[in-house]
Amino acid sequence: MTPGIINRHWYKWLQAELVKLGFDAIAPALPDEKEAKDSIWIPFLLNNIGVAENDILIGHSSGAMAILRVCEQVKVKGLILVSAGYYDHDVDQLWNWNKIKANAQWIEQFHSSDDPFTPVNSSHHIAKEVQTELVKLGFDAIAPALPDEKEAKDSIWIPFLLNNIGVAENDILIGHSSGAMAILRVCEQVKVKGLILVSAGYYDHDVDQLWNWNKIKANAQWIEQFHSSDDPFTPVNSSRHIAKEVQSTYHEFNDRNHFLCTEFPDLIDVIKYRCGLS
Structure with a gap:
């Protein structure tokens, strides 16, 4: 879970709930919290945390954008993006949306239209890019990972x-x-x-x-x-x-x-x- 300042917002609560469900839930404090630079956060997540193919990554605000960057490079089980978005000065930063879609088995996204920090239009744009064509048609499209995949009982x-x-x-x-x-x-x-x-x-x-x-x-x-x-x-x-x-x-x-x-x-x-x- 990123950015992992554990005593803020809902991070500590969610970590405790996930542990109750049997998940190994970690919320690492990321370096360079104020600047939130990709050049620092992404290597930290990839090298210090060691993101693996069976991991579910949860990111809030700049943390959501960080896990999108991580997913350009490695495969994961799923992404949960909360208040993901960017401002006009970020649009020249190229994103490999196809790679992100290919590397994540599923992606869920949450945003509020009254968010004062991340523009809702940019969140809509991300949803269109990383999810299916159904999102572009206005559908709420989900692809849940089903349990017992091999037996399919x-x-x-x-x-x-x-x-x-x-x-x-x-x-x-x-x-x-x-x-x-x-x-x-x-x-x-x-x-x-x-x-x-x-x-x-x-x-x-x-x-x-x-x-x-x-x-x-x-x-x-x-x-x-x-x-x-x-x-x-x-x-x-x-x-x-x-x-x-x-x-x-x-x-x-x-x-x-x-x-x-x-x-x-x-x-x-x-x-x-x-x-x-x-």
């Missing part, structure tokens, strides 16, 4: 999505592979605006798991589905079966593999279409 993922994330009726859920199957399960229980399923499918040993297709159709206003016939992980026949059961708008390709791509413009196109933005 319904018994863990579904309660997490329903209780921790709080899926609501106006939400659009986008799921890839096992994530696509998870949002189908969620939609058996709650109403949503729409579902986008990418590489959704199952194997023969899964067919005995009953699905309430009628409930899913009733709970989703619309369903879009993407699959590629050369997918090596999820059989195309099972995806076709899902499409038939939920009556999705089905897009099948023959050269997209498991959609392990860095950009996916088709998703933006269908969201624009479904939300009347195109």
Whole structure:
């Protein structure tokens, strides 16, 4: 947590709460507090603290800008930016937004429009640059890291999505592979605006798991589905079966593999279409 002046603001409280949750939460006091120079803070965070790939970095104000700089150089689990922003004289400082997006599994950002220190417009700009294209369209887009990633058990993922994330009726859920199957399960229980399923499918040993297709159709206003016939992980026949059961708008390709791509413009196109933005 940066800048780490532990007795200020909410820093000490947050550190204590994170420790209660089992995190190894540190709030190092950064040198050169008043000037907050990149030339001092960034080497300190990289060399003295030793930021690692499984770390979540939390930054407030100049500390938020510092962890963005760190994320230009190293991979992290996630970033939480509070009151991140800059002034006009900072705009000539180039940022590698693509590198930041690639190096962070997820990024959350908080700002208040009445912030007297960091202009809200600059925070909006950062949000557009480091998050997804959905932010540019005005969506509140989140990509939460789900627990139990390797096993992807319904018994863990579904309660997490329903209780921790709080899926609501106006939400659009986008799921890839096992994530696509998870949002189908969620939609058996709650109403949503729409579902986008990418590489959704199952194997023969899964067919005995009953699905309430009628409930899913009733709970989703619309369903879009993407699959590629050369997918090596999820059989195309099972995806076709899902499409038939939920009556999705089905897009099948023959050269997209498991959609392990860095950009996916088709998703933006269908969201624009479904939300009347195109």
